[in-house]
Amino acid sequence: VTPGSTAITQLAEKSPEAKIVILGANSQCFDAVLDGRVDAMGGDDTSMAGFLAREPQLTFIGPSLAEAPYGVGIKKGNDTLTAAVDQIIARYIEDGSWQRSYDYWVKPVTGVAATPPAPDSGVEAATATSSSLGAFIAELRVGFATTLTLVGAATVLALGLGLVLASLRLSDLRPLRWTAVVPTEYFRNTPLLVLMYLFTSGLAKVGLLLTPFTAAVLALGLYTSAYVAEIIRSGFATISGGQREAAVSLGLSPLATLRLVILPQALRAVTGPLGTQLVLTIKNSSVAATIAVTDLLAQAMNYNALTFQTSRAFLGVGVAYLTLTIPASLLTQWAARRVQIVQ
Amino acid sequence: VSSHTQPPRRRRGPSGLALAILLALVAIAACLLNAPAASADPTDDPTDAPPATEGPSPPMTFDAPPGSDLRKILDRGYIRVGVKYDIPTFGLRNLQTSKVEGFEPDLARYIAAALFGDPNAARLEQGLNNRIPFLQADKFDLVIFQLTITPTRAAQVSFSDVYYLSQLRLVAKRDSGWTLCGPWPASRSA
Numbered sequence: 001v002t003p004g005s006t007a008i009t010q011l012a013e014k015s016p017e018a019k020i021v022i023l024g025a026n027s028q029c030f031d032a033v034l035d036g037r038v039d040a041m042g043g044d045d046t047s048m049a050g051f052l053a054r055e056p057q058l059t060f061i062g063p064s065l066a067e068a069p070y071g072v073g074i075k076k077g078n079d080t081l082t083a084a085v086d087q088i089i090a091r092y093i094e095d096g097s098w099q100r101s102y103d104y105w106v107k108p109v110t111g112v113a114a115t116p117p118a119p120d121s122g123v124e125a126a127t128a129t130s131s132s133l134g135a136f137i138a139e140l141r142v143g144f145a146t147t148l149t150l151v152g153a154a155t156v157l158a159l160g161l162g163l164v165l166a167s168l169r170l171s172d173l174r175p176l177r178w179t180a181v182v183p184t185e186y187f188r189n190t191p192l193l194v195l196m197y198l199f200t201s202g203l204a205k206v207g208l209l210l211t212p213f214t215a216a217v218l219a220l221g222l223y224t225s226a227y228v229a230e231i232i233r234s235g236f237a238t239i240s241g242g243q244r245e246a247a248v249s250l251g252l253s254p255l256a257t258l259r260l261v262i263l264p265q266a267l268r269a270v271t272g273p274l275g276t277q278l279v280l281t282i283k284n285s286s287v288a289a290t291i292a293v294t295d296l297l298a299q300a301m302n303y304n305a306l307t308f309q310t311s312r313a314f315l316g317v318g319v320a321y322l323t324l325t326i327p328a329s330l331l332t333q334w335a336a337r338r339v340q341i342v343q
Numbered sequence: 344v345s346s347h348t349q350p351p352r353r354r355r356g357p358s359g360l361a362l363a364i365l366l367a368l369v370a371i372a373a374c375l376l377n378a379p380a381a382s383a384d385p386t387d388d389p390t391d392a393p394p395a396t397e398g399p400s401p402p403m404t405f406d407a408p409p410g411s412d413l414r415k416i417l418d419r420g421y422i423r424v425g426v427k428y429d430i431p432t433f434g435l436r437n438l439q440t441s442k443v444e445g446f447e448p449d450l451a452r453y454i455a456a457a458l459f460g461d462p463n464a465a466r467l468e469q470g471l472n473n474r475i476p477f478l479q480a481d482k483f484d485l486v487i488f489q490l491t492i493t494p495t496r497a498a499q500v501s502f503s504d505v506y507y508l509s510q511l512r513l514v515a516k517r518d519s520g521w522t523l524c525g526p527w528p529a530s531r532s533a
Contacts, residue, residue, distance in 0.1 A: 026430070030514075033515060033516060040513045041514050041515075042511065043512070043514070044491070044509040044510070045510045045511075046432070046446075046507070047489060049432060050431025050433070053431070054431070057517055058514050058515070058517065059514065059515070059517045060513070060514055061514070063512075065511040065512060067508055067510060068508070068511050069491065069492050069507070069509075070490060070492070070505065070506055071490060071492045071502035071504065072450075072485050072486070072506065073478055073486040073487075073502060075478050075481065075484075075500065076501050078412040079412070080406060080407055080411040080412055080413035081412050081413045081484065081485075082501050082503060085503045086504045087403065087405065088399070088403065088458075089450075089503060091399045091457070092506070095399060095400075097399075097449075097453055098506075101446050101449040102446065105444075106432050106433075106446055109431070117505045307498075307499070308498075308499035309499070310475070310479070
């Protein structure tokens with residue numbers, strides 16, 4: 001389903017055991033069904049019929065789950081405009097324009113003849129309700145846990161891989177150096193969003209199905225590893241060549257030189273920058289919302305689409321990110337002070 | 344053994360390689376820019392023009408006292424409507440003509456024709472998922488993009504009368520063998 005679609009609430013209500021995956025656009029949902037990443041997609045028949053006509057592999061299953069009446073949305077308080085639009089819609093239906101437009105656009109695709117809706121079949125009786133703050137916080141809590149695990153897993157991957165990449169670039173063998181340079185430069189100079197799509201839709205096309213969460217961990221982890229590699233490499237640069245020469249002359253192997261002499265000093269020097277990268281990773285993780293990871297941002301977007309309480313949704317999620325980023329930066333400042341080499 | 348003991352001429356190697364990579368990337372970018380646009384599919388070309396763009400006849404009159412929201416729009420001379428650009432049949436931007444076509448753009452043009460006597464007085468802009476804030480921020484006068492009327496939404500925006508009744512359904516692969524176990528009560532979207 002797509003964010004904010006009424007399909008979300010309907011499916012959750014009628015089929016609580018269904019696992020709902022929210023993707024950014026209908027076309028992504030169809031892609032996911034075709035790739036087998038999801039079993040089915042839910043939505044308005046009108047949004048999906050046009051795609052189905054182009055994609056013979058897909059079909060509607062089962063009867064209608066619910067009716068979804070469409071109305072023209074108008075800003076609250078614009079009452080004369082609302083009255084005029086109601087007047088025009090009545091005329092549109094009455095003079096046959098509705099039927100002509102339907103028969104031209106919709107009927108050839110759905111194959112179903114339809115007559116205009118009764119003008120009063122709307123939800124005019126629907127009483128305006130405001131979603132409670134508690135419901136919003138419950139939504140954010142789910143996203144918070146996802147964001148935290150995503151950042152944690154991606155950071156572990158990035159630190160490990162970044163260390164390997166940086167060490168490879170110190171190698172004397174050109175092929176080894178290049179195996180580090182190519183991924184570093186690729187992941188550092190490609191937009192994170194592109195990587196996210198590469199690891200979901202891209203890999204699915206070659207038969208490798210990753211869950212959105214795994215794909216997000218890989219994309220964010222690899223992307224961050226390139227930055228980590230560059231930070232660690234700058235740490236290596238702070239160590240004078242004499243240290244390395246001394247280690248070699250003591251008979252240490254290149255690996256032992258790295259492990260015992262270079263790394264302990266270099267990592268101390270870059271603890272601060274690595275912490276900054278952690279804060280950036282927390283913020284970058286929000287890109288995962290676009291590939292159906294139900295992280296903090298996805299939960300806020302979904303809440304916004306369902307309730308239109310925009311300021312609450314995005315101010316709230318901003319505060320939620322702050323509760324992650326501020327402790328992270330305080331922690332790294334403290335750690336950087338602890339390991340600092342006083343000269 | 345380590346790089347700092349080597350003479351500085353080592354720099355020439357990587358820079359030559361870097362130059363080659365740069366040239367290759369420029370070549371790829373040039374290919375992307377020169378790639379021919381998707382050719383027009385003759386079967387997509389409608390032979391008869393879409394209907395419902397003439398507007399109401401006889402012309403309609405509206406109650407628009409000075410200072411009212413409708414008067415401001417009438418004085419401005421055009422109406423801004425948020426529509427879908429990516430839904431075939433309901434609102435799709437034709438890549439050849441740049442015109443937005445479909446059931447909902449038809450309604451938008453009819454509204455413009457009724458208000459201004461000119462269907463082209465509807466400025467159709469893309470409405471994305473961040474759709475309602477645009478309405479609240481006065482970037483759109485109307486949104487006509489498959490917006491289902493729900494109680495929670497009605498708390499934030501006004502809705503017109505119903506202009507279309509769609510059905511919420513599931514789509515799966517034809518060979519998946521999935522069927523829905525009923526009975527599903529036909530209820531209104533919550």
